[in-house]
Amino acid sequence: MSDKDIYAGLTQLGGATALPASPEEAVLERVPNPQAGTAYCVRFAAPEFTSLCPITGQPDFAHLVIDYVPGAWLVESKSLKLYLGSFRNHGAFHEDCTVSIGKRLVELLDPAWLRIGGYWYPRGGIPIDVFWQTAAPPEGVWIPVQGVPPYRGRG
Amino acid sequence: MSDKDIYAGLTQLGGATALPASPEEAVLERVPNPQAGTAYCVRFAAPEFTSLCPITGQPDFAHLVIDYVPGAWLVESKSLKLYLGSFRNHGAFHEDCTVSIGKRLVELLDPAWLRIGGYWYPRGGIPIDVFWQTAAPPEGVWIPVQGVPPYRGRG
Amino acid sequence: MSDKDIYAGLTQLGGATALPASPEEAVLERVPNPQAGTAYCVRFAAPEFTSLCPITGQPDFAHLVIDYVPGAWLVESKSLKLYLGSFRNHGAFHEDCTVSIGKRLVELLDPAWLRIGGYWYPRGGIPIDVFWQTAAPPEGVWIPVQGVPPYRGRG
Amino acid sequence: MSDKDIYAGLTQLGGATALPASPEEAVLERVPNPQAGTAYCVRFAAPEFTSLCPITGQPDFAHLVIDYVPGAWLVESKSLKLYLGSFRNHGAFHEDCTVSIGKRLVELLDPAWLRIGGYWYPRGGIPIDVFWQTAAPPEGVWIPVQGVPPYRGRG
Amino acid sequence: MSDKDIYAGLTQLGGATALPASPEEAVLERVPNPQAGTAYCVRFAAPEFTSLCPITGQPDFAHLVIDYVPGAWLVESKSLKLYLGSFRNHGAFHEDCTVSIGKRLVELLDPAWLRIGGYWYPRGGIPIDVFWQTAAPPEGVWIPVQGVPPYRGRG
Amino acid sequence: MSDKDIYAGLTQLGGATALPASPEEAVLERVPNPQAGTAYCVRFAAPEFTSLCPITGQPDFAHLVIDYVPGAWLVESKSLKLYLGSFRNHGAFHEDCTVSIGKRLVELLDPAWLRIGGYWYPRGGIPIDVFWQTAAPPEGVWIPVQGVPPYRGRG
Amino acid sequence: MSDKDIYAGLTQLGGATALPASPEEAVLERVPNPQAGTAYCVRFAAPEFTSLCPITGQPDFAHLVIDYVPGAWLVESKSLKLYLGSFRNHGAFHEDCTVSIGKRLVELLDPAWLRIGGYWYPRGGIPIDVFWQTAAPPEGVWIPVQGVPPYRGRG
Amino acid sequence: MSDKDIYAGLTQLGGATALPASPEEAVLERVPNPQAGTAYCVRFAAPEFTSLCPITGQPDFAHLVIDYVPGAWLVESKSLKLYLGSFRNHGAFHEDCTVSIGKRLVELLDPAWLRIGGYWYPRGGIPIDVFWQTAAPPEGVWIPVQGVPPYRGRG
Amino acid sequence: MSDKDIYAGLTQLGGATALPASPEEAVLERVPNPQAGTAYCVRFAAPEFTSLCPITGQPDFAHLVIDYVPGAWLVESKSLKLYLGSFRNHGAFHEDCTVSIGKRLVELLDPAWLRIGGYWYPRGGIPIDVFWQTAAPPEGVWIPVQGVPPYRGRG
Amino acid sequence: MSDKDIYAGLTQLGGATALPASPEEAVLERVPNPQAGTAYCVRFAAPEFTSLCPITGQPDFAHLVIDYVPGAWLVESKSLKLYLGSFRNHGAFHEDCTVSIGKRLVELLDPAWLRIGGYWYPRGGIPIDVFWQTAAPPEGVWIPVQGVPPYRGRG
């Protein structure tokens, strides 16, 4: 199977696709892993994540970083972008939201391993970071630290 | 139980709450962990901590970072902010204060694991940092380094 | 007059002095400028400033940097520390507070020139910085940029 | 007039206010400048700005920094936050949007001087920054550089 | 004229456009300046520039930063991207190439002012940077420093 | 065998060699490891990698870092440079391309161990990083972290 | 025993104490560990260390960082400051001096574990760093990296 | 006059010279400026400065940076080092000490221009920086900013 | 004249040229400025400069940065590299060496303007930087700051 | 044995020693380890290393960092400096040279453990780093990461 073939049948790539109205309506898509059988790690950094506070309706912002070791599937990156964008007008708590995004990807991809770090912008002077992984990293696979610098206020 | 329900019964969230006069008077609150049964880590960075020196009465300042792996409970973040704010006019030694804050959270939350780093501003040219955790981190849970840069004087 | 003589008559230096209860009660002191007649600049960096929000009573934090070109007087640094500490339980708006501290020092010192930068910790995701100087910097005096890094959220 | 009085008559401060549906519907409010007659500079850093691309409907992100030298009025910061938040579901081009925000503030505040820097996240690998000021900075007023680091890709 | 109208008549925006084979074949396009009559500055950072050495045929790389104060026209950003991409298989000397890109934009846009900085990757251990502007910056327009960090070898 | 002798028989070193038209045409060369029998690690950082998107034909850019523990062979560095340069006009997906480069080197060198990190420039605001190693690092060999800073957007 | 009580019987705290003439004359003091029975780590950063070269009599400078896991005792920080200051006019070799300071603290405190890093200023272009710990860090205790940046000369 | 000749007659260079007991006893030496008649700037960075507090006898530390435009003379750098070292056991106030060092060099060298920046380590949480120059920098001579980063406490 | 023609007649480019034994023997070459008549600035960063101390024969190291505004000529970069390399076994004082390199380039190129910054590695703990320019920068030409970070010792 | 005694019998310390003509002629010296029996680590950072390319004769540069756990001996630092300086006019390949320096030190010192990192300046845009250690680090000895930042080209 050539690299190009793996993109056949996708519904969103290349066209002008509207932002889904909610995470539930977003269609996350996957493509066959062209290096299936090789244990490697893929990282997405998404510094443009935003959702709404479910209590106050005010916007929240986060920098998300997702690492995974694919099995049979890769996430198609445009559908990932649309999925993350679908939180734009959706209410979500920090801890729950971060872990849920990770779990949705696990459901889609059935990866060998996955983790997600959610680095939220401060509210009330105290930012929350959330870190979740499916398990201890698989032995022998290279997974560098995410290295997002800590929040430090001013000065 | 929906995400919103977990915030029912809280006494401080949303209202205009005065700063508690002391750590003893502060009411730390907890909410059910919406991802209970999943091992993940939550981090709070609090660069706005201040207390008083119990010997001289002069202000002390610290940058605190707290990591925990929740069990059945999450700490409610506004009550955490008020609790930390309650040290404002309270005397506290660096080593003792840092460890005590960690222990109070353990008592409230009964977490799977917790650690606290206290990065104190220098006095006499030599800052003190204090690092405490309840135990070695649980296997298979992802807990990144805190990465607070070291004190380096001038130049 | 020897260097030591200029410190005669000070009321707070060396003793164990309680934090003044308000800026009004704080006693800012001055000493003769040992290099009077020479135009130079003195900078104080105060990363440990805190006051209360006059509307909500919640703590505010700021990193202050003060530059001045002394005339006949220098500010005595321990009294400056106590003065800044006296805002601890005092309500103050960001813009007003920063400029007022600068004006109080001008009143005390009658300097050739003075400026103050107030770099406040974010509230609601948007920090306020306040910059005031008495006039354009005097010609021929060296006054480096303050160089406090900008607030940048997370990531 | 006391500091507290200047906040009388505001419609949004303190209450739970919904995000305005568009910039046109947002109500920017102002308060009397408590230091009127003194030339100083106020800076807001807003790293949480987002709008939509008017061509594709996809989200855009920017880090905005606004400096102004107030005349008779200060912008009320919560209304500024809501105004900036009102672009969330609004289409806007980078150059036009940045300058327009600056002009709206000028209309509201009639400041002695104002500038806005819009540092947009990259699209197609090439970010756009937009810089506008009403005029050359007024003589004798201290206005530090904004110091937002340049975009540099990876590595 | 609405914002959307200014994009009518463009030939490359939105479609899948092949990379032009040379700078001569690239079609740089312009749109009416929606803020014409207002003096502001637009910056493009292009860290993905590459060309060929005209002597050896080996690839060269550069980080380009372009600032301009528009007159009646803005450069359309997708056509700019394609124009810069058209140097991919084209021979060009560092000094000449950088200045020529600036001049081509001047020809297209007739801006009030323009500058280009070319920060080339090292060859032989000594990188070349090239800086050109059409004239001294116009008075009263805000044009921040580009702030690209200097090359420093290793260590 | 002297150090110079190990370079005998190479076809590309020292001469003016044209960039190969594709990775398939590139001739990767190897030289005997002068420290064969000693377990050490060699790192190449290649911040000048570029290929084409196989779907759109647009240029992609990456910062590559390759670590390996040589067995009997070292890769000859000029041939490595030409090999990496041969992707210039070649279509390649991020995940596949990065792992494939690693595998080609493994085939050539039969190293004790090898890893490759591909840090790709963002497309659509979300960069992809790809990490692959042949196995867990060999015990007792020193292999420092690659330490490429994470992507962070603007601000 | 209250927090204040643990400071009873100290000879140097609070008074104006002269710098001891040599390390031998310095009186290192200890206080009971208020969190005895809890395994935590205390860090001191001392960027103001200076001694004399025993061969040439010229000043040497170092940045010291000390980590320890207390047992029954904490070091009293003012006495530590005076002890470190006592090297001011004392001859000491880099390797020997760093390790000796660590050993003296071990003798005083009988800690569960201790380490000291001495980061010396360059002489002859090549700085020496010295790292010593009493043993492998105790299991389950959190001891972050010291993170002192490496020396890198100029540029 | 050859370069080597300008070092004839110096008393301290090359030999093993003891640290002078006080600034008064230190012998600052000068050599003819080999580029006399050319206006250029020389910078010394001295991160290893230390003196004693004249009130408490405790050590103080500073990072000094000296810039000067030589006339007929250059300062001999070893004598400068010994002069700065002579403050080791000497009492000195921050403002006075910094300016006095500058004045002593002016007396020795009669330079076209000189400035000194003293960046002192914090005491009581608030460091003092002192900036002095003999006059506005001479026109047409290149004198870069000193660029010492500001003090920022912790975090 | 085409770009390629300007390289005709050069003696060192492309061939394998030995390092000249001294600055006097080095042949600095020039090529016609392909953008003659346009005022722009060219910067070379040379972090690999080394010479010998004329007193002790020990190696010295410097990071050099050269900016110039060409007139009729550009310096040919390979000859510049060889010229700088020719100091390798040559004795040179810091101040004299830096200014002399600048003057030699002025003699060769007769530029509109030139400056050189020499950032020397520390000896005895105190590095020397040397800054020279031919005159105040020409009006209207863009010449960014060199931005070499200051020396700061350790910590 | 006193600290001073361990320096008896050295041939190069204190005197004016010429740079050895080659690594073979350099005399590396050792002194008894004053802390023999204690497992600690010594680090040398040598940012001033330079050799010649054995193929082209052009200069190469590297930043070297050496860590070792001494046994009975310490390397005398001046002889180390002279040894490293002796590569100045000597041809050496990157991989071989780095490992060889490590092996020569092992031969001299018979240390408990040693490692060397060679961070070479880029040639052809791709720097080589070489990492070698004698074995896995000894258990229980503290050996921090070297932390040399990665090469990243420009921008």
Ligand SMILES: [Ca+2]
């Ligand atoms: Ca202090």
Ligand SMILES: [Ca+2]
């Ligand atoms: Ca320092």
Ligand SMILES: [Ca+2]
């Ligand atoms: Ca005085």
Ligand SMILES: [Ca+2]
């Ligand atoms: Ca906030």
Ligand SMILES: [Ca+2]
């Ligand atoms: Ca950001």
Ligand SMILES: [Ca+2]
């Ligand atoms: Ca992009």
Ligand SMILES: [Ca+2]
């Ligand atoms: Ca790069």
Ligand SMILES: [Ca+2]
């Ligand atoms: Ca528009």
Ligand SMILES: [Ca+2]
């Ligand atoms: Ca270096």
Ligand SMILES: [Ca+2]
């Ligand atoms: Ca070899």
Ligand SMILES: [Ca+2]
């Ligand atoms: Ca206690």
Ligand SMILES: [Ca+2]
């Ligand atoms: Ca040195």
Ligand SMILES: [Ca+2]
């Ligand atoms: Ca360097």
Ligand SMILES: [Ca+2]
């Ligand atoms: Ca802080």
Ligand SMILES: [Ca+2]
């Ligand atoms: Ca190179």
Ligand SMILES: [Ca+2]
């Ligand atoms: Ca780059």
